[in-house]
Amino acid sequence: MAIAVDPFASATHALIEAMGAAVVLLDVQGVAQALSPAMRALIPALETGQPLTLVMRDPDLIEAIDGVARQGGRQVIELIERVPVERTFRIHISALPGAGWRRPVVLTFEDLSEQRVTERMRVDFVANASHELRTPLASLLGFVETLQGPARNDAGARDRFLAIMREQGLRMARLVDDLLSLSRIELRAHLAPETPVDLTGISREIVDSLTLMAREREVTLTLRAPTEPVRVAGDRDELLRLMENLVENAIKYGKRGGEVLIEVLDGPAECSVGVRDDGPGIAPEHLPRLTERFYRVDTAASREAGGTGLGLAIVKHIVLRHRGRLTIESALGEGATFRAVLPRFGAPPRKP
Incomplete structure (x- = not known):
């Protein structure tokens, strides 16, 4: 029929x-x-x-x-x-x-994801940038007025003020760079990376590039990683930024003369990279808010170390774009461990 x-x-x-x-x-x-x-x-x-x-x-x-x-x-x-x-x-x-x-x-x-993110980024950028740039701009204007007035003929004051102005200018440049980086990552948040990237290779590259910074703080960088490549589905530039931010933070806020351990782990479905320092640790009430934009446990110490308050926000958004998760373990007096867990290249997507 x-x-x-x-x-x-x-x-x-x-x-x-x-x-x-x-x-x-x-x-x-x-x-x-x-x-x-x-x-x-x-x-x-x-x-x-x-x-x-x-x-x-x-x-x-x-x-x-x-x-x-x-x-x-x-x-x-x-x-x-x-x-x-x-x-x-x-x-x-x-x-x-x-x-x-x-x-x-x-x-x-x-x-409409990209359009909505762009709108939100525009509002956030104006609000955050204006707030964070206000202090260094006020300092620069104050020093310029002083150099044009009372310190016009004071060579010693001029050199001292110019050095401070340079630091304030660099601070603003770092802030703008981090804001733009965060905006770019958010703009592509709905597009999961699909290129194989070796976490071990990235970790070695970051250790090599930050050795001088660690030496200045008398910090030992230790890398524990498999000899074979550990591949995740990722964006190489973003994962380099993620590792750089985590290791830099560990060097800056860990114990002077201490050790920073970078550990790469391979698994059947997920891989991870963790960064552990032996610094003063973080009180429990701060842990849930560490990845918020401009949230600082110690504002003065963060700014003195050259922090913009955006490093961990960038790390969080990179991990989210890679469909992974970020874990933070810390207690006062026991250092801190930041670990990014990412899908292994070729593994089926993890169910939410």
């Missing part, structure tokens, strides 16, 4: 699968019947023959789809996903012709 084929349905499926936008066709029961390539890339967990609600369980989305399927017409909603990273979608829901009590619907997704 021949099975009748609905030419309209076949043409609809073919049209959707050829579209450049992120589009999914749901039947009257809410099961995905056709997906465009862009939709598969946007939400890889969604497959044909699978109810959309198994992958996207947002109540507002489910209610909007049900309303359009029952009453026809179209509706537009915005959806924010929090896991594994925050993403914002504008979803256009339109009903197709149907004779039953429910109709098939077509969903078109617009990924």
Whole structure:
């Protein structure tokens, strides 16, 4: 017995699968019947023959789809996903012709994540930069006025003030550089890196580059890592920045004349790199806030060491972009250990 084929349905499926936008066709029961390539890339967990609600369980989305399927017409909603990273979608829901009590619907997704992040970054940049730059700018202006006035002919004061002005200028340059780095990382937070990167090689490179800084603090850098490459799916430049920030912090805030241990661990699904110092440690009440922008346990000590208050925020956002996690272990008098745990290259994605 021949099975009748609905030419309209076949043409609809073919049209959707050829579209450049992120589009999914749901039947009257809410099961995905056709997906465009862009939709598969946007939400890889969604497959044909699978109810959309198994992958996207947002109540507002489910209610909007049900309303359009029952009453026809179209509706537009915005959806924010929090896991594994925050993403914002504008979803256009339109009903197709149907004779039953429910109709098939077509969903078109617009990924607004980059646009929303850009808007938030612009606001945050202005607020944070204006606050943090106010002090060094005031210092520079004060010293310029002094050099133009009372200290105009005082060579000793001029040399001393110029040295301080140079330090303030470098501080502003570091701050702007860190703000821009953080903005770039946030802008790409929804794009997980896919290139194999060797954590052992990166760790050795950072140890070599920071040896002079450690020597000035009489700190010993010790690297424990497998002889074989430890590959993660990553962005090499960002992972270099992550390691640099962690090791620099350990050198600056650890014990003078102490040791900083860098440890690389390999695992079947996840790899990690940890940095441990033997400094004064961190009180428990500070640990949850360490990765906030401009949060400092000791503001004076941080600024004296040349810190911008953004180093650990950058580390956190790099780890999040790599779909990993950052752990911090510390107690007063016992040093601190910062460990970035990242997916091994080729391993299946970790479920949130």
